[in-house]
Amino acid sequence: MKAAEQVLSLATRAVHSGEPERRPGAPITTPVYHSSMFLTGELGRYDDIHYIRSSNMPSHTAVARKLADLEGAEAGLVTASGMAAIVPSLLVALGRGGHLIAQSTLYGGTHSFVTHDLPDFGLSSTFIDATNPAGWESALRKETKAVYVEALTNPRLEVADLPGIARFAKAHGLVSIIDSTFATPVNLRPIELGFDLVIHSATKYLNGHSDLVAGCVVGRSALIEQVRHKLIHLGGNADPNACFLLQRGVKTLALRMAAQNEGALQVARWLERHPKVAKVHYPGLPSHPQHERAKGLFQGFGGMMSFELEADASQADAFLRRLRLVVHTVSLGGVETLATRPAATSHASLSAEERAKAGIPDGLIRLSVGIEAPADVIADLEQALAGA
Numbered sequence: 001m002k003a004a005e006q007v008l009s010l011a012t013r014a015v016h017s018g019e020p021e022r023r024p025g026a027p028i029t030t031p032v033y034h035s036s037m038f039l040t041g042e043l044g045r046y047d048d049i050h051y052i053r054s055s056n057m058p059s060h061t062a063v064a065r066k067l068a069d070l071e072g073a074e075a076g077l078v079t080a081s082g083m084a085a086i087v088p089s090l091l092v093a094l095g096r097g098g099h100l101i102a103q104s105t106l107y108g109g110t111h112s113f114v115t116h117d118l119p120d121f122g123l124s125s126t127f128i129d130a131t132n133p134a135g136w137e138s139a140l141r142k143e144t145k146a147v148y149v150e151a152l153t154n155p156r157l158e159v160a161d162l163p164g165i166a167r168f169a170k171a172h173g174l175v176s177i178i179d180s181t182f183a184t185p186v187n188l189r190p191i192e193l194g195f196d197l198v199i200h201s202a203t204k205y206l207n208g209h210s211d212l213v214a215g216c217v218v219g220r221s222a223l224i225e226q227v228r229h230k231l232i233h234l235g236g237n238a239d240p241n242a243c244f245l246l247q248r249g250v251k252t253l254a255l256r257m258a259a260q261n262e263g264a265l266q267v268a269r270w271l272e273r274h275p276k277v278a279k280v281h282y283p284g285l286p287s288h289p290q291h292e293r294a295k296g297l298f299q300g301f302g303g304m305m306s307f308e309l310e311a312d313a314s315q316a317d318a319f320l321r322r323l324r325l326v327v328h329t330v331s332l333g334g335v336e337t338l339a340t341r342p343a344a345t346s347h348a349s350l351s352a353e354e355r356a357k358a359g360i361p362d363g364l365i366r367l368s369v370g371i372e373a374p375a376d377v378i379a380d381l382e383q384a385l386a387g388a
């Protein structure tokens with residue numbers, strides 16, 4: 001088993017890594033211990049105390065090991081939510097008085113934390129266009145400590161110059177952090193590109209079944225230990241039941257992503273030909289502005305896309321109400337195809353002008369393609385568009 005470990009594919013490791021040691025009588029899945037603490041053994045270091053908030057129970061370490069393995073990272077930490085991975089990672093990377101360079105189109109919760117909460121901690125930030133290196137240097141300050149980007153942006157699915165960002169961080173001694181939620185380790189492995197910390201909202205693709213909230217961060221052991229210690233103070237540990245469900249969900253990640261990569265490509269190609277669709281944003285389409293970059297970076301283009309209807313807000317909402325199979329809701333990454341209107345949900349707090357500037361018209365629909373037969377998803381979109 002040991003010698004062959006290096007050559008096992010990601011699909012195989014998603015099933016087997018982090019699972020209990022094989023010995024007669026051992027369980028084949030990691031049990032959930034409904035116990036807040038474990039008996040103290042050798043009274044040694046603080047870290048020898050096993051307490052749920054310390055994220056060092058078997059449920060935590062098993063799933064963290066699996067996720068670190070899939071990303072090719074030394075260590076991992078599972079957290080209560082995606083935000084519970086993002087916040088301590090930023091606080092650790094920035095330290096005291098640090099300055100952050102961040103991609104301008106971040107996930108709403110992250111954008112809000114960077115804009116509204118970092119200053120309360122005496123920390124500052126500058127937003128950049130991460131798709132284009134011109135302007136990165138001028139964002140640098142002597143107190144700059146970290147750079148933060150996302151694998152694909154929401155809802156326009158822009159692809160940043162990710163290898164460029166990792167090199168820029170190395171050249172200036174910055175901690176590089178990427179939120180890879182939209183890509184998953186099936187489609188992108190940021191550690192191989194040189195990123196220091198890779199974060200996921202495991203609520204999305206990693207779990208994949210729209211039935212829990214969790215997050216993770218992976219990277220070098222020393223850095224992950226610092227993040228874990230920050231998380232202990234923030235109280236953002238994952239619940240062992242969530243760990244169990246997440247560990248089960250991840251086992252089928254490769255299968256689900258293969259179906260979602262393929263299904264989304266079919267749906268995007270179909271939508272692009274539809275007369276009532278003005279524009280489709282999907283990195284797998286040659287019409288996408290960073291299609292060539294996406295081809296070089298990603299193993300698959302993922303399940304996320306957005307498309308523009310020639311419609312005002314109420315007409316676009318009527319389209320969403322006509323959907324029968326596709327679920328009209330926020331969030332993403334589940335086995336079921338989900339649709340939402342970003343102007344009314346994720347980007348509702350922006351003014352109409354800010355949304356126009358960000359390229360988020362009222363008629364923009366975001367789709368998270370699930371694992372249903374693509375023909376059924378297309379048929380549902382077709383009947384809903386027919387009424388438009």
Ligand SMILES: *Cc1c(COP(=O)(O)O)cnc(C)c1O
Nearest residue numbers: 081082083107179181201203214
């Ligand atoms: C959902 C999401 C988050 C936040 O994750 P939670 O699990 O809801 O805390 C962060 N980043 C991205 C890209 C997301 O989609």
